[in-house]
Amino acid sequence: MLKIIPRFSIILIILLIFSAGAVFSQTKYDPSGLFPALPFMPPGNTYRTATGEPGPAYWQNKADYVIDVALDDKTNVITGTATITYTNNSPAALSVLWLQLEQNVFKKDSRGVQSKLFLYQNPGVVPADGGYQITGVKLSGSKAGDLKYHINDTRMQLQLAKPLLTGQSISFSISYQYNFPVNYKNADFLVNRTDILPTKNGNIYAVAQWYPRMCVLDDVEGWNTLPYLGNGEFYLEYGNYQVNITVPSACIVEASGDLLNPEEVLTPVALKRWQQAKQSDVPVQIRTAKEVTDASSRPARPTCTWKFRLDNARDFAWTASRAFVWEAQSFKLFDGKRVMGSSLYPVESEKQNSWKRSSEYIKFTLQYFSEKWFPYPYNKAVNVASNLDGMEYPGMVFCSAKDTGNMYWAVVNHELGHTWFPMVVGSNERKYAWMDEGFNLFMDNMATKDFNKGEFIGYAEIDSPLVSLFNERLLPIVSRPDVLPGNQVYPLQYQKVAYLLALLRNQILGPERFDTAFKKYIRDWAYKHPTPWDFFRSINNSAGEDLTWFWRSMFLENYCLDQEMAKVESSATTQPVITIANLEKAAMPLVVQITYTDGTTEQHNFPVEVWEYSSTYTFAGSKKSAVAKVVIDPANLYPDINKGNNTYLAK
Template sequence: MRLKQQSNIYYMHTTLRYSNFLKFAALTLLTFACHLSFGQSKYNPSDLFPALPILPAGNEYRAATGEPGPAYWQNQSDYVIDVSLDDKNNLVTGTVTVTYTNNSPKALSALWMQLEQNVYKKDSKGVLAGLFLYKNPEEKITDGGFDITDIKLNDNNGAKIDYQVYDTRMQLHLPQTLKSGQKISFSIHYSYRFPVNYKNADFQVNRTDLLQTKDGNIYAVAQWYPRMCVLDDVEGWNTLPYLGNGEFYLDFGNFNVNITLPSSYIVEASGDLLNPEEVLTPEQLKRWKLAKDSSEPVFIRSAKEVKDAGSRPAKPTCTWKFKMDNTRDFAWTASKSFIWEALSFPVSDEKRIMACSLYPAESLKPNSWARSSEYVKFTLQYFSKKWLTYPFNKAVNVASNLDGMEYPGMVFCAAKDTGNMYWAVVNHELGHTWFPMVVGSNERKYAWMDEGFNLFMDNMATKEFNKGEFIGYKEIDIPVTALFADTLKPIITRPDAIPGNQVYTIEYQKVAYLLALLRNQVLGAGRFDRAFSQYIRNWAYKHPTPFDFFRSINNSTGEDLTWFWKSMFIENFKLDQKITRVENSAKNKTRIAIENMEKAVMPLVVEITYASGQKELRTFPVEIWEYTHSYTFTANKAEPVTKVIIDPEQVYPDVDRTNNVYQAN
């Protein structure tokens, strides 16, 4: 077709009279000039609109439609944990019994486990990498982390399993091969020491900690037991060391956890409390049962009762028993200082849950923890209605020394936070229920798939909360152009390879901004929300990769968004749309040429103002950039144009707006 068109043009040129030829040539040159940037553009259409897919082909495990394939598999890890807390030495000691089911098609001769808290040992990779810093590296301090006593099979012989510890990983050599479809059960006797070197260490990343309060320490207990590494069809064994930024990748399974400690402590945890009558006073038990059906907060232990010895059972120790099914992790908290309030509310027509807030007296402030129940209720109801029903029977919000950290059914938020920051942290940490507690992505490699997705949802929830109480606080606290700085790593970069000062910008803010852009400008809210919900349903309690997400959105919306995923997520491309020519005329319609100066593209929105003052808004799809870096169009009115603006509402991330405006002299 193109050769035929060129031949026709040549024939016209040779048959026209000379004067007409000059007029035609002039018009041709004018049109030609409108389309060229004389080598200044960096844009290459084939980078963003390739014929061959940039995503790997679908297979029997992961379908090309972005869904789990017909042969998708994942292994299951079930835990029974019996531990005691030595609060004098800040030491957890006990046994974790693991029942591991090999659903993979491969027989296994060895297993891998995670010992993340070994990062607190003085010579760990995390310390040497600089994410965990010791103020005085020459001073001898007590290591945190795990000590393994032994590992034994749970069979008639109780044979020992040989193992080696490599920093934050542990390899178990099985005495017999674990075939596909088989289970193995083994017990690990271990101790775990809290990292409490307040004077000697300055931990930049802390996900387990102690908070000292006037009425006693608050233990935030996480990554506190040896956990199975994930074996999947993508990477095999996922054994990246824990360095700090990259969080966690875990199997789903069932938990039964028993925690013994002095009876003066209040304990809460991820799962359902099985024995309230054994660990609560008669009055607390009455209040606990009342709270399970109360839409208003009930104080199981009030601020006035914290110092009252009678607010705890009169026996040396209590064993708190919890159970949680189909979950990826388990965390708990304990303190003598806790005020404990609880209420219940529906998260769907069929389901009602219990929500608990535990905090010290210092945090009981009107613009802080006094609003915990309100924030928890709104967040879980909003996300349940918008995306997927909250999956657990209980939600626990705990005041801690952590700025914010999430676990299934339990979150740790800063005891000191107030105002907007307190709302933002509670909303964000609870939002992690959906990513990654339900949609179990690999946080060690793709932190943006939980942090960025979650912040995107948080921003939507904030607009809806209490008639916009917190609207006015910036969703992005830097200029949008800073999200595309040349120094930034691409979103898809491994978390531990991202400089510390870029983590929040890339993994949180840029991803949240881009998803909102895709939702509000490219696809439309209804279309995007249906696709995002479908992705959550498809991968609930499974392990998606970035490619699964990209393909899921593509297929649900019916769009090939390669240009978006490639430029915005896989690369750090920039957008710069420029007005290159406005051919104004008093008699003819004005021709306007727009050029892509950088490597990224977006749909084009142009506002035209005529001499009469009338305005015209033109929108063009992203497909105008499929084969060229320049696009020329004609205004609708045969009237002089006085002004042209690209993207007048500034909804797209153009990095140079100085070339977005034409103003007639």
């Protein structure tokens, strides 16, 4: 319908435009950037819908692994054969396959070393040459034969003799070995996710990124073949694992999957305790500290082969050591499922404020997150004391053997929390670490407040001041992990994301709406590969809100918030008139508290939409009285970078 605008109205509109322009010239704020008419996200499609769910045509390839591996703990050499069955569910035929060879980052000429992203503290030291030695790549089955391959840094390309059609599978085996990386903690490398911890009773091996792994082929970027440089983590396909690990019989092994042959690798005494632990509600010592140096606590033969199975997982890790104290306990989740928590550590770590509480922390974390968000998917959870500060894998985590007190709680809770992100929700950590670390820390912070009546403060021990998270020199949250300076990794990818999700939950949407939306996102994308757009769409549609202003300013950009007390008009006989200015590029809901001269107070809560039109907002108090004080955001709920202009005091 065409509406005729009177002439005087046109004049008024022109005056308002010029008036608004004068305000904008004094502010960085542009409403049209945060409240656009056109969508800022790419349109949905049959693979990924506009409502943030996997579409009817969503597809995902599958990688199943059967791996036979051996560890020589005298030479620290791992030798293995990985048989991979790869299923092509994509709509296209594949003439090549891509795999990740992360151990190649330890080669002295790797991109990780040359880019210096992987270097620890001494760039003048030339690291020992490491990485994979591939001894054979063969096709399985009746048409067995060698497969042609090319290795470039941490990637391997397999050339197929004929295309792998949609719905078809191919099996091939890769034989390999590598020298276990030297303990670089005090030498060359900062980031090492496979490591050796020397203890007085033997080395503890944290064995991860230890086999050739399929790259992800998805509908967003095709083959995801970003090189492993050290900082960025992983993006992996789901599948089933059968893993056979041969080690000297003096070693105890634990791994991601279920142990299939306990009677073959445990002594009768240890086997009885292990079986007891699977049903015990209290911790059971499968091997005690006193038994660590007792040869009779292990079978009397040269080697043992430990057999494990894990289904519908994106990775597999394991540990081995002669030095392990081994404790286990089982417990029920909210749905009645019984899970076993398994803890392994050296005698040096057996302390009351440290690893002796491992079973307690495992039980609480799994029960809390399962009931709050999504059921724990595995039959056990393994916590291993290692030389790593903390690293997560399906059903298994490595935590520092030296941590005590609050940080020990924080690391165990955090690493086990990674079960939900990225083990269940399989986002691309290589590019979007914040969808892994930040989401997890958000959940951790809630769990920490509820654990043992707030016994610990968790990662708040190392948090940066809130105002520093909105420093204009910081990169946006969506920055690739390998691009971030070291001092921005934790503040951006962890702390800022956790803070923003808590802000969205507690102040913008409310706990009920947010929790419902967050749980739906987890359910929809469990064992799938969401992108940031999928997450944004999912929360928008579940909550029924267009949060473009929030995602753009806080995640895609590094915008700041500065709400200013611009003007207060007050008298004893009229309602006060208050004007607030938005000076920076970000917008947030507005909370203003008025204190009148008679001591009464009132609080006004305005939605973010008050900033859709202009960089200023004017409203009247409800009482005809002079004001003594007016404060923006009196409870400090929002990330205003300049609190100095938030208060008006009457003279």
